[in-house]
Amino acid sequence: MSTEPPPGSGQQPPDDDPFRKQPPPAEGSGSPYNTPPPYGGSPHGGGDPYGGGPADPLAGMPPLAPSGRRTLARIIDMIMVAVVVWLITWGVGVSEYNVDSDDMQYGKSLAQSALAAVLYIAYDTIMISRSGQTLGKKWLGMRVANLDNGSTPSTQTTLIRSAVLWIPFAFCCACIWTAISGGWSYFDKPYKQGLHDKAAKTVVVSTT
Numbered sequence: 001m002s003t004e005p006p007p008g009s010g011q012q013p014p015d016d017d018p019f020r021k022q023p024p025p026a027e028g029s030g031s032p033y034n035t036p037p038p039y040g041g042s043p044h045g046g047g048d049p050y051g052g053g054p055a056d057p058l059a060g061m062p063p064l065a066p067s068g069r070r071t072l073a074r075i076i077d078m079i080m081v082a083v084v085v086w087l088i089t090w091g092v093g094v095s096e097y098n099v100d101s102d103d104m105q106y107g108k109s110l111a112q113s114a115l116a117a118v119l120y121i122a123y124d125t126i127m128i129s130r131s132g133q134t135l136g137k138k139w140l141g142m143r144v145a146n147l148d149n150g151s152t153p154s155t156q157t158t159l160i161r162s163a164v165l166w167i168p169f170a171f172c173c174a175c176i177w178t179a180i181s182g183g184w185s186y187f188d189k190p191y192k193q194g195l196h197d198k199a200a201k202t203v204v205v206s207t208t
Helices: 067-092 102-131 135-139 155-186 195-200
Strands: 142-146 202-206
Touching (some): 067 142, 135 142, 195 202
Antiparallel strands (some): 142 202
């Protein structure tokens, strides 16, 4: 265990994060992207796309979660939050469709989209910044981790990740954007990142 005092910035992962990778042997400081993997060669192949070095940030972390399981977890989360959105908008009359004016109808739709964006982003940000897991990810045995050190993402990192995923979903592209952003992980190598993962520099790894 590290005996160093906790970092001063609230955006840094705590030293007692159980998922944080152990640092490699001290050979000078520097970016973890440029540090040789502590367990030898990379099982994933390829170099670091962010730092340009040959090091593998995944060395010492659990295996990457399968993209199919990630998709299923996302569907579970979407359904749960969608139910909450529907209940709230139904309760305040946003989802009623008995107004003749097109402008009024558009206003209701925009309000519902805004509420959906806020709830989806809040759900992902709060859950993942606490444990790296939404309910869907927890039930299916995976978590979100910082690519550089394996720790649970900070609130700021998770907010970036969530905003990239959910703002286009709520306001313009709906399931098309979710399919593009999340489906990117099916083809991305070597880290299986969705576009939202790339924006936040995170990966999704298995916990089982």
